[in-house]
Each structure stands twice: as C-alpha cells, then as structure tokens.
Amino acid sequence: MKVTEHIAKAQGKTLFSFEIVPPKKGNSIEELYKNIEPLLEFKPPFIDVTTSREEFYYKEHSNGLLEKKIVRMRPGTVGICSAIQHKYNVDTVPHVLCGGFTREETEDLLVDCFYLGIDNIMALRGDAMKEEKYFRPTKNGNVYALDLVKQINDLRKGIYLHDTLENNTGMDFCIGVAGYPEKHIEAPSKTFDLEKLKEKVDNGADYVVTQMFFDNKQYFDFVEKARQMGINVPIIPGIKPISVKRHLNIIPQAFFLDFPEELVKEIEKCKNNNEVKQVGIEWAIAQSKELRQAGVPSLHYYSMGKSENIIQIISKVF
Numbered sequence: 001m002k003v004t005e006h007i008a009k010a011q012g013k014t015l016f017s018f019e020i021v022p023p024k025k026g027n028s029i030e031e032l033y034k035n036i037e038p039l040l041e042f043k044p045p046f047i048d049v050t051t052s053r054e055e056f057y058y059k060e061h062s063n064g065l066l067e068k069k070i071v072r073m074r075p076g077t078v079g080i081c082s083a084i085q086h087k088y089n090v091d092t093v094p095h096v097l098c099g100g101f102t103r104e105e106t107e108d109l110l111v112d113c114f115y116l117g118i119d120n121i122m123a124l125r126g127d128a129m130k131e132e133k134y135f136r137p138t139k140n141g142n143v144y145a146l147d148l149v150k151q152i153n154d155l156r157k158g159i160y161l162h163d164t165l166e167n168n169t170g171m172d173f174c175i176g177v178a179g180y181p182e183k184h185i186e187a188p189s190k191t192f193d194l195e196k197l198k199e200k201v202d203n204g205a206d207y208v209v210t211q212m213f214f215d216n217k218q219y220f221d222f223v224e225k226a227r228q229m230g231i232n233v234p235i236i237p238g239i240k241p242i243s244v245k246r247h248l249n250i251i252p253q254a255f256f257l258d259f260p261e262e263l264v265k266e267i268e269k270c271k272n273n274n275e276v277k278q279v280g281i282e283w284a285i286a287q288s289k290e291l292r293q294a295g296v297p298s299l300h301y302y303s304m305g306k307s308e309n310i311i312q313i314i315s316k317v318f
C-alpha cells in the first residue's frame with residue numbers, strides 16, 4: 001500500500017514510521033531483524049530503508065602499487081525491503097539515489113521494486129561520495145532528485161527509456177522526496193530550496209519527509225511557507241534522538257542545522273553518553289508530543305538500526 005494511502009486511511013491520526021540502514025556487507029540480516037521486531041509492536045505502516053553511496057578503496061598489489069577501486073559497503077536496500085515486506089507484512093520504502101546509478105540502472109532497479117510488490121520509492125539525489133567535496137553526477141545518471149522524480153513519474157505512465165518495448169505497463173509508485181526545514185546545505189536560500197521542493201512536487205512527488213530538526217518551530221515555519229508556496233502534499237517530520245556527545249559537533253556540520261541552546265546546555269551537563277542518550281530521548285519525546293498534537297501525518301524516526309531509544313520514545317508518545 002502507498003504511504004499516501006496509509007496517511008489517508010489514518011484520517012488525521014498521526015502514524016509512526018522509521019528508517020533503517022542496511023548492514024555492512026559481510027554481516028547477516030539477523031541483527032537488523034532483531035532491531036526491527038520490537039518496533040513492529042507499535043504497528044508502523046511503513047519502514048524506510050536507506051541506500052549508501054559507493055566508496056573508493058585502495059587495493060595494495062604485491063609490487064607495492066595501489067589500485068583505486070569502488071565498492072558499495074551497504075548494498076541490499078531493495079532486497080531488505082522485499083524481505084521485510086514478505087516476512088512482516090509491512091510496507092517498505094527503498095531510498096533510490098541519483099548518485100552512483102545510471103538512468104538505465106535506475107530503471108532496472110525500479111522494475112525489480114515493481115515485481116517485488118514495493119509500492120513506494122523515496123527519490124533522492126544522494127550526497128557526495130565520502131572522498132569528494134561536492135556531489136558529482138554519475139555519467140548517464142540523474143543530476144537532481146527532480147530528474148529522478150520525473151523518471152519515476154514517466155514510468156508510472158509506462159514511459160520507459162526504450163521506446164521499442166512491446167508492452168509498457170505503468171509502475172504506479174508513490175514518490176517521497178526530501179525537504180529541509182533549515183534548508184539544504186548547498187541551497188543559496190530557504191526560498192530557493194523551497195522552490196526546488198515545489199518543482200519535485202509539481203513533477204510527481206506525493207509526499208515529503210524532512211531532514212531532522214531539533215526545534216519544532218523550524219518544522220512549523222517550513223510547513224507554513226511550503227503551503228503558502230502551493231506545496232500541498234503531506235510533510236512528514238523526521239526526528240533523530242541524540243545519543244552521543246559528539247553529535248553536537250557532527251550533526252550541525254553534516255546537515256546544516258542548529259541545536260536549540262537549551263538542548264546544548266543539557267547535553268553539555270552530561271557526564272557520559274548514557275546521560276546524553278537519556279537527554280536525547282526526553283527531547284525527542286517532547287518534540288514528538290508537540291508534533292503529534294499539531295496533527296502531523298507521521299512521526300518518522302531516524303533509528304540508525306537501533307530500536308532501544310525509539311521504543312522508549314514512542315511508548316511515551318503513542
């Protein structure tokens with residue numbers, strides 16, 4: 001079932017959803033299942049599975065020369081989505097990236113999703129590769145998430161890359177896209193970023209999931225401006241519970257966002273990461289309660305594969 005259908009069916013009741021990261025290649029999927037299972041008791045209608053960019057690594061040869069190779073360390077997004085859907089009967093949302101994929105590969109990946117009964121796709125540009133400062137589009141790949149949205153929207157209408165196909169069955173995906181309450185790091189202004197979001201929606205995106213934020217005002221302002229601009233699809237807030245002290249430095253740099261003073265003070269007072277985790281849980285509970293009261297479509301948690309703190313939060317919120 002589509003994310004938008006789940007939202008419509010809930011008739012204004014706030015849903016609970018979360019995002020997981022595939023395990024590193026070489027590990028089994030069992031650890032992931034162990035983390036998901038306790039969360040299933042809270043009946044999430046859909047679970048997102050992220051996709052990681054490929055990485056460079058250097059293979060040393062016996063003559064001492066280094067060979068630069070490319071590897072995807074966390075493959076398996078579509079496989080995990082399918083496994084979860086069939087094992088637990090929960091809808092899944094694979095994240096599909098522009099970066100690292102040609103348009104042909106993207107089309108084939110979407111065909112796999114269609115055959116596997118996956119109804120939703122989160123369409124994203126992806127970040128720069130770890131070793132690169134800026135995002136570099138892949139040769140013959142989509143450049144912006146907008147281009148990917150357009151490709152998926154074409155496939156909904158049965159428009160494939162080849163016009164020589166005998167049949168062209170449409171693949172009716174529900175399309176999610178990313179939104180940034182505190183603006184995307186590369187965008188010159190919040191208005192510019194919102195205009196780009198509107199283009200994604202005007203070209204077929206059905207709903208938006210936001211980047212994490214720690215001050216609900218950022219989300220409320222963002223939604224208000226989006227509505228003024230004519231973006232009328234559901235905007236799902238993304239919530240991340242802080243769990244270690246170094247998040248205070250890493251997160252603002254990585255995601256271009258601010259921590260509220262009060263949260264910074266609380267975290268700074270903590271003597272160890274157990275205390276930080278507890279502050280993170282309390283903060284996320286307060287954020288979630290207020291957002292739920294405001295009638296947001298779903299509370300979407302960035303779980304990073306760890307369920308323990310998410311359980312503590314949602315058992316207080318729902």
Ligand code: FAD
Binds near residue numbers: 050095
């Ligand atoms: P876009 O919408 O393409 O925007 C990228 C930037 O380009 C923005 O600054 C925008 O304002 C600008 N822009 C857009 N169109 C134009 C144009 N025509 N001309 C000039 N500028 C333009 N990353 C992963 O690698 N894997 C994941 O699984 C993943 N999941 C995510 C889930 C969520 C909910 C969110 C919020 C982010 C996620 N990301 C993920 C991170 C995301 O890939 C990065 O934030 C990326 O840098 C931008 O992706 P986007 O889809 O927002 O890009």
